[in-house]
């Protein structure tokens with residue numbers, strides 16, 4: 098909090114207001130019934146699959162959902178069935194590596210309890226056609242609110258103006274909010290996929 102002389106209530110800093118919005122959106126997301134989650138994940142997979150096919154994507158990074166995040170399981174299955182190369186995050190210190198998922202890839206839990214692939218061979222950002230990103234929130238301009246670790250922002254640093262990899266947010270429609278405050282390191286989305294369909298920002 099940044100307290101100002103003479104104020105009765107402290108004015109929240111940008112980081113505090115991001116964190117407050119995260120908490121609100123996470124609580125709303127966690128309240129979704131399991132039947133809704135199941136159907137949303139299937140609808141989202143259908144929308145995303147169509148968009149990724151239309152763009153001719155062959156190398157796609159995704160994530161494995163944790164806590165109340167939108168599940169990518171139906172999308173990952175469909176992409177693997179199509180013969181695409183699928184990559185998942187692995188945390189190494191403050192960096193996030195993207196490791197290709199094969200039938201025999203060993204998995205483990207990272208320090209947050211998120212399942213991640215083992216291995217050291219990882220894709221360079223430039224090898225990827227698309228990155229499907231978990232979101233806590235997003236706004237109508239494509240600004241994203243992540244989990245707060247800055248991992249995607251570090252991975253994508255310097256690529257805001259690039260068309261590739263395609264930056265696709267993956268979220269429940271209720272994670273949309275009026276405005277996400279933007280920090281200098283934030284990299285916006287090209288599009289977002291929700292259970293209601295795909296929305297392009299550029």
Ligand SMILES: Nc1nc2c(c(=O)[nH]1)N(C=O)[C@@H](CNc1ccc(C(=O)N[C@@H](CCC(=O)O)C(=O)O)cc1)CN2
Nearest residue numbers: 160161162163186209211231243244245246247248249
């Ligand atoms: N499914 C999934 N995998 C992912 C991400 C993600 O957001 N979702 N990440 C995207 O960057 C990276 C991990 N990032 C994370 C960043 C912070 C916390 C974290 O601080 N967790 C705290 C509090 C979470 C909160 O604020 O709600 C905790 O577990 O107590 C967890 C994961 C890589 N893998």
Ligand SMILES: Nc1ncnc2c1ncn2[C@@H]1O[C@H](COP(=O)(O)OP(=O)(O)OP(=O)(O)O)[C@@H](O)[C@H]1O
Nearest residue numbers: 242243244245246247248249250251254280282283
């Ligand atoms: N390019 C970068 N270089 C160094 N630090 C960064 C970079 N991008 C973000 N960070 C750091 O990461 C922290 C978290 O950033 P932010 O709150 O925007 O995370 P987020 O976008 O929610 O997380 P994620 O990208 O993992 O989904 C910030 O305090 C910031 O200092």
